Amino acid sequence: GAVVSQHPSWVICKSGTSVKIECRSLDFQATTMFWYRQFPKQSLMLMATSNEGSKATYEQGVEKDKFLINHASLTLSTLTVTSAHPEDSSFYICSASQHEAFFGQGTRLTVV
C-alpha cells in the first residue's frame, strides 16, 4: 500500500516554543492531507484538512492560529504547534488518501 511518513516520531519541547511536524506522501501525490490528534485512551480526532496551494480547513474548536498548517507541495504538509503548552502534549497523526486513507506513524509531542 501507499506510504505516508511523518517526522519526527517524537519530540520534547519547552513551553512557549513552537514545533513543526512534517507529513510526506512517499509514492503518490496528495492534494489533500488530514491532521488528527489523539489523547491517551481516546480515539483520533480530526483537527484540520490540509489543501495544497490553499488555506487549511479547521474543525470546530481547533485554533487555526495555534496549529499552523502549510501544504506547499503535493507530497508535503506541515503542522506547526505554536507557543506550545503542556496541554498540547498529544499524539499527532497525518493521513493522505488515494482511494483509502493511509496514515503516518504519528508524532508524540511532549511539552514540558
Added chain:
Amino acid sequence: DAKTTQPPSMDCAEGRAANLPCNHSTISGNEYVYWYRQIHSQGPQYIIHGLKNNETNEMASLIITEDRKSSTLILPHATLRDTAVYYCIVRVGGSNQGGKLIFGQGTELSVKP
C-alpha cells in the same frame, strides 16, 4: 457520514477466528464500510473496505449484511500481533477526501495465548 456502533472490547484466543461486529443502521446507499486498526502508539492501518458485497484480502474478510445495516470483520487466524483497536468507519468512497475519517471509539481486541 453515518454513525457506527462497536463493542468496546473483545477477547480472542490465538489461532482462532476473531469476529468483530459493527452496526451502521443509518448508512446511505453511496457509503462504504471501512475498517482500520491501530496498534498501540502507531498510526492507523487500513484493513479492508466494501460497499455491499463481501470482501476478502490477505488480512481479513468483510461480511456486510444484505440490508447493509451491519457488518463483521473476520480475522481468520488471530495472532498476538493482531492485538489492536479496530475501527469501523462509514463514509462516501472514491474521492480525495478519503482521509477525512470520523473515528468512533472502536473495539479493543485482545488476542490471548
